[in-house]
Amino acid sequence: MLEIIQKSYLLQHWEFLVLFMTIGYFVVRLTRKEKKNSNKRSNDDEMIARDYRIEDDHGENEADITPALEEIKMIPYRGVQVKLAGGADEFYNLMNDRRSVRKFSNKAVDMEVIKKCIHAAGTSPSGAHTEPWTFCVVKSDEMKAQIREIVESEEYTNYTQRMSKQWTTDLEPLRTTYIKEYLTEAPYIIVVFKQVYGTRSDGGRKAHYYNEISCAISVGILLCALQAAGLSSLTTTPLNCGPALRTLLNRPINEKLLVLLPVGYSTDDCEVPSLQRKSIEEIMEVY
Ligand SMILES: Cc1cc2nc3c(=O)[nH]c(=O)nc-3n(C[C@H](O)[C@H](O)[C@H](O)COP(=O)(O)O)c2cc1C
Structure with a gap:
């Protein structure tokens, strides 16, 4: 019997046995990983579905469910009426000129221009036409100083404790630090809140898909409008500042901080990192 085993092809060529076992191990691992990923995908979809399965006053009776929007009639659409003289080329040139600016001049900016840019932002499409945004424009020096204090204090902790070594290393070339002079230098700070849910006309909660x-x-769209108006801005997402900023600006509980944008004219000596943008070939695939 022992002889048979010793003569067995696989045991005589033990390297094949090791090879088969290694391949088997990786096949099992890959299959498990794929299963885990597909479970994760369905979990993500389930989470989105659950978020929008809002409890309402109507209970489970589907007959009681009414649309959150009032009755809407359909109207003819005449197609795009307003066009840029230079078309898409002109728009590309306009946007290619946009840079995130961290040094703002104290040159005054007309509030009407800011208002018009936010009006443009309000033309954005939104899930089920929920328009879930609030744009808070801060022009008061005192309030800007308070915002700066909140942001710098949190950003100090972010840079020294919360952010990973990789994150702070990735930011080094951009030379950003926890000091945010631009928050008191820019004539305006636009604080954008997302409304995670709204209120129906019957007082119930409205899902903001x-x-x-x-x-x-x-x-x-706001960034495009500001650029068209000759203004500069900086998109910032200060980590952990949401609750304090919401309290400072007295915003309701359904609003969560999305971004904070100082807005104004850049200084004459303003410098920006020399960054390369990806080419069209790198970002577009045609099928
Ligand atoms: C979602 C988002 C978050 C950002 N957060 C910050 C930030 O917290 N602080 C900052 O200085 N810049 C921030 N930026 C600006 C980026 O660093 C900047 O867009 C990027 O370096 C490219 O430079 P450009 O905007 O001049 O093309 C953010 C940009 C985006 C889109």
Whole structure:
């Protein structure tokens, strides 16, 4: 019997046995990983679905469910009426000129211009037309100083304790620190809040589907509008400052901080990091 085993092909060529076992191990691992990923994907979808399965006063009776929007009639759409003279080329040139600016001049900016830019941001598409955004414009020097105090104190902890070594290392070339002079130098700070839910006309909660995506698109439009008005801005997402800023600005509980943008004219001696943008070939795939 022992002889048979000793003569067995696999045991005589033990390296094949090791090879088969290694391949088997990786096949099992890959299969498990793929299963885990597909479970994670369905969990993410389930979480989104659960978020929007809002408890309301109507209970489980589907007959009682009414649309959050009032009755809407359909109207003819005439197609795009307003066009830039230089079309998409002109728009690309305008946007390619945009840079995040961290040094603002104290040159005054007309509030009407800011208002118009925010009006443009409000044309953004939004999930189920929920328009889940609030743009708070801070012009008071005192309030800007308070915002700076909140942000610098949190950012000090972020830079020294909360952020990983990799994160702070990634930020080094951009030369950002916890000191935020721009928050008191810029004539305005626009604080954008996403409304994670709203209120129905009957007083119940209104689901704000995909509120973060909707708000991010509206901020994109705001950046374009500010650029078109010759103004500069800096998109910032100060970590852990949401609750304190919401309290300072007296915003309701359904609003969560999305971004904070100092806005104004850049100084004459303003410098920006020399960054390369990806080419069109790198960011676009045609099918
Ligand atoms: C979502 C988001 C968050 C950002 N957060 C910060 C921030 O907290 N502080 C900062 O100085 N810049 C911040 N930036 C600006 C980026 O550093 C900047 O956009 C990037 O370096 C590219 O430079 P550019 O905007 O001049 O093209 C942020 C930008 C985005 C889009």
